[in-house]
Amino acid sequence: MGLADITDSIARVIDDTQSGAKELFEPVLRIGVTGLSRAGKTVFITSLIANLLDRSRMSGLKANPLISAAFLQPQPDDTIPRFSYEKHLQALNLPTPHWPESTSSISQLRLSLRTEPTGILRGFKGPKTLHIDIVDYPGEWLLDLPLLKQSYAEWSAQSLSQARAPARAQLAEGWLALQRDSDPGGALIEPQAQGLAEVFTAYLQAARKAGFSNCAPGRFLLPGDLKGSPALTFAPLSRPDKVRSKTLYGAFERRFDAYKKQIIKPFYRDHFAKIDRQIVLVDALGAIHNGPESVEDLRLALGEILASFRPGKNHILSMITGRKVDKILFAATKADHIHHAQHPQLTGFLEALLADAKDAANWKGATTQALSLAALRATIEQSTTHEGEMLDLVRGTLMESGKEVALHPGDLPADPSRLLNPAKQGAKVWPEDIRYNLPAFAPPKPSGEAQKGLAHIRMDKAAEFLIGDKL
Numbered sequence: 001m002g003l004a005d006i007t008d009s010i011a012r013v014i015d016d017t018q019s020g021a022k023e024l025f026e027p028v029l030r031i032g033v034t035g036l037s038r039a040g041k042t043v044f045i046t047s048l049i050a051n052l053l054d055r056s057r058m059s060g061l062k063a064n065p066l067i068s069a070a071f072l073q074p075q076p077d078d079t080i081p082r083f084s085y086e087k088h089l090q091a092l093n094l095p096t097p098h099w100p101e102s103t104s105s106i107s108q109l110r111l112s113l114r115t116e117p118t119g120i121l122r123g124f125k126g127p128k129t130l131h132i133d134i135v136d137y138p139g140e141w142l143l144d145l146p147l148l149k150q151s152y153a154e155w156s157a158q159s160l161s162q163a164r165a166p167a168r169a170q171l172a173e174g175w176l177a178l179q180r181d182s183d184p185g186g187a188l189i190e191p192q193a194q195g196l197a198e199v200f201t202a203y204l205q206a207a208r209k210a211g212f213s214n215c216a217p218g219r220f221l222l223p224g225d226l227k228g229s230p231a232l233t234f235a236p237l238s239r240p241d242k243v244r245s246k247t248l249y250g251a252f253e254r255r256f257d258a259y260k261k262q263i264i265k266p267f268y269r270d271h272f273a274k275i276d277r278q279i280v281l282v283d284a285l286g287a288i289h290n291g292p293e294s295v296e297d298l299r300l301a302l303g304e305i306l307a308s309f310r311p312g313k314n315h316i317l318s319m320i321t322g323r324k325v326d327k328i329l330f331a332a333t334k335a336d337h338i339h340h341a342q343h344p345q346l347t348g349f350l351e352a353l354l355a356d357a358k359d360a361a362n363w364k365g366a367t368t369q370a371l372s373l374a375a376l377r378a379t380i381e382q383s384t385t386h387e388g389e390m391l392d393l394v395r396g397t398l399m400e401s402g403k404e405v406a407l408h409p410g411d412l413p414a415d416p417s418r419l420l421n422p423a424k425q426g427a428k429v430w431p432e433d434i435r436y437n438l439p440a441f442a443p444p445k446p447s448g449e450a451q452k453g454l455a456h457i458r459m460d461k462a463a464e465f466l467i468g469d470k471l
């Protein structure tokens with residue numbers, strides 16, 4: 001253990017009164033797992049844990065032979081729900097398996113790995129234990145970061161113009177109409193305020209469903225136990241000439257400030273600030289399937305997410321969080337939807353999205369890497385000849401019909417700019433020669449071998465990047 005590790009552990013015991021003294025010299029690595037809702041966080045964590053407990057499918061984790069034991073520990077933080085690993089795994093292990101239920105809040109689990117020294121060190125050094133705290137939190141919460149810098153008036157103006165833009169105007173119709181009819185300078189009438197917040201929330205949900213990523217405030221989509229609370233009962237309004245406190249506008253302005261102070265800041269201070277390493281899961285295939293507008297929105301959202309990991313010196317976030325993550329992995333999930341011959345294209349697309357976001361943020365932060373993975377492989381690959389040409393297929397059970405099919409979902413272009421450029425230029429549909437169709441697959445039938453980890457694609461590579469150097 002290096003000096004840096006020791007000082008780090010000491011600092012942590014001091015700031016975390018719940019850890020016992022025993023842990024003083026046992027390093028803790030906190031790994032944040034985030035991504036927008038449906039990106040694949042729950043399945044990823046379930047698979048990561050299953051495949052670390054039984055490492056027979058983890059050859060890409062170089063320190064694998066050194067690991068002598070892996071076990072789950074009681075959750076160290078009393079105020080964060082435990083990640084329901086057993087429940088999620090059970091859902092996937094039923095005779096007719098189903099995907100785990102979706103979650104909408106933060107949760108955590110501690111997994112510990114014991115390693116034995118090998119070679120000449122054997123006999124001199126005892127075993128070493130690394131505690132890995134895996135923290136699952138919604139990526140939507142990171143999209144709230146820009147709100148910290150904005151006043152209610154600025155945020156309102158921006159949200160209104162975003163909603164009026166052609167891509168979203170139709171989705172926002174109901175809310176915009178009610179907003180036009182309301183009188184921001186008039187007295188606050190609570191049912192009216194609630195009505196506005198409701199239609200605004202419905203618009204955000206519709207936008208999310210249509211494949212848009214930028215749908216802040218994050219807690220409006222995933223309110224958890226804050227549902228219905230005043231800090232969530234506001235919506236953008238145009239500014240009246242004079243702002244008085246007992247008006248609708250005055251009330252919403254106050255609630256917007258409360259949202260920042262009592263929801264956004266505590267999340268960054270209490271949870272985000274303690275993360276050492278991060279994986280950001282991206283449903284890039286889903287965005288491509290949804291079309292260019294969805295890809296463009298994803299690109300912008302990734303830029304916002306990156307901003308959380310690289311707060312400038314004077315940024316309000318630096319003051320809240322202090323410490324920074326040193327490694328971030330970006331992973332395109334559900335790669336089992338396409339044949340492995342297409343994986344380089346998928347990774348290339350994610351890298352291009354990321355490079356763009358980094359340029360925009362003038363990035364000099366953590367080490368980053370992009371890869372394509374499947375936390376749980378729901379398909380098998382197959383090839384066939386079609387009109388004299390070899391065609392790569394994936395075979396799986398469709399969610400919708402329960403039918404087993406073998407299909408060719410389409411070809412991703414080798415040059416990612418063929419996707420990114422039309423998206424940036426505001427195209428509504430992909431060019432003629434880009435066809436891409438992504439059905440949802442049911443989880444695979446369990447293999448029947450108890451304790452065998454879960455079939456995956458590149459989970460071992462992800463683990464190597466996130467924890468390999470600490471083992």
Ligand SMILES: Nc1nc2c(ncn2[C@@H]2O[C@H](COP(=O)(O)OP(=O)(O)O)[C@@H](O)[C@H]2O)c(=O)[nH]1
Pocket residue numbers: 035036037038039040041042043044099100101102103333334335336337373374375376377378379440441
């Ligand atoms: N084929 C496939 N589908 C996946 C995989 N991971 C997630 N999914 C699908 O994506 C959905 C959302 O995943 P989930 O982990 O609940 O996302 P979360 O909202 O980010 O926690 C699941 O219900 C599955 O339908 C994967 O590795 N392969």
Ligand SMILES: [Mg+2]
Pocket residue numbers: 041042043102103104
């Ligand atoms: Mg989840």
